[in-house]
Amino acid sequence: MSHRFDARHVVDGSESRVAVRRARVTQRGYRAYSRKDIDTVPALRHLAPDEITAMKAVSAVLPFRVNNYVVEDLINWDDIPEDPIYQLTFPQAGMLDRRDFDRMYALVRRGASESRIQSTAREIQMRMNPHPAGQMELNVPHINGQSLPGVQHKYRETVLFFPSQGQTCHAYCTYCFRWAQFVGIDELKFANREAQSLVEYLKSHREVHSILFTGGDPLIMKTRVLRRYIEPLLSPELDHLVSIRIGTKATAYWPYRFLTDPDADDLLRLFKEVRKAGKHLALMSHYSHPRELDTPAAQVALRRIHSTGAVVRCQAPVIRNVNDNARAWAAMWRIQVQLGAVPYYMFVERDTGPKNYFEVPLARAYEIFRKAYRRVSGLGRTVRGPSMSATPGKVVVEGITRIGREDVFVLKFVQARDPDWVGRPFFAKYDPEATWLRELRPALGEKEFFFSRAMREIKRSNRAPAWGERLVKRRRATVFGHVEWE
């Protein structure tokens, strides 16, 4: 028997409390639904035909994928379209510009050819900032003059690795900032089949303490494939590597990955091996809403992960229509602590894809953070945020205050392209509408932020201060022509 959504936990669409659940979890087969299956999702049969057409129109542009667990156990179908998990996973008309939506809707409605739909969709995608924050240009390192396409090294201590077989997810978040790689914009896809070149890079970069597997979702990979990437990292030659992290949404969207999937036990064995080799292993779990922690499957999965010695750290962006209220965050942080997981980051939604649909102004994100933060004990205050992953670094809004006669945002880098910028407070003019760093202006009579000049120099010279090397200048692909720097 699978858990069914329990409406008693809902207050105004956001759970105020999540209970610990002790039910038994039994085997479950994975079934994915993507755009071509929209007509077969049982729960969608009650939607009006124009709503289905709208869904098909939007999902031609933005990636769409859900699974049986998300549909059956996480979404409250009595509450759609407002239901937060429905908003989180199902495409909505408002995610496209009105004009773009009307064009796509008309094409789908009149049964236009798939190639026509795809070419229009591609044109719209290219206008949606598919690759924010200079990820391709500034973060990809080189070894012997060759770029390492599956590797990003932006902050000195941590390397991101995108295993080529981990570039999809068990279900897609509608707000995903890596959406472009799921719609087949190949130029944008990071891929690296060579775990070996990663090891070579790490051997020559002893400043790197942490490797973060990301994607997509690396836990989409079968354990035997993941093992090929992870085991070489346990070599004594890489004794400077303190931690291995795996960014994942599987704990929320498909907890059976740790429970009853055929290679679930093998995955847990792999986790134990990492711990036995003396490394910290962290799952960087993406939880967007307390309901994702409110099923027996989700809770038992956490217990099994913890039994291996791995740590689960939790992060997500603040998203309008999904979790833009303090009650949801406080409930989420509380149940995370109760289940032994660690609240880690609250992010600000990136400037890409359907940003207008989801964006929350910085001032509001900060108020949500502060209200939720004061409702949890110190064990939940490990969380930092709201944090913007911008081109210069991760910038946290520390506060809104008044200095002399000026209202200001107090900001701070928690990670920076130049390690010297970390931890230095700086000030921006208060702006209730601003949603991203690039919209902010220096306060207190300063002409520019303290890092602006150095950031210009980094872009001009492709200098990479985080790891003390000069980047080989990359050809700038035309699809990036419109990408702006923050």
Ligand SMILES: *Cc1c(COP(=O)(O)O)cnc(C)c1O
């Ligand atoms: C967030 C992030 C990391 C990890 O930062 P931590 O503060 O160590 O969690 C590493 N690289 C990039 C590019 C990031 O955005």
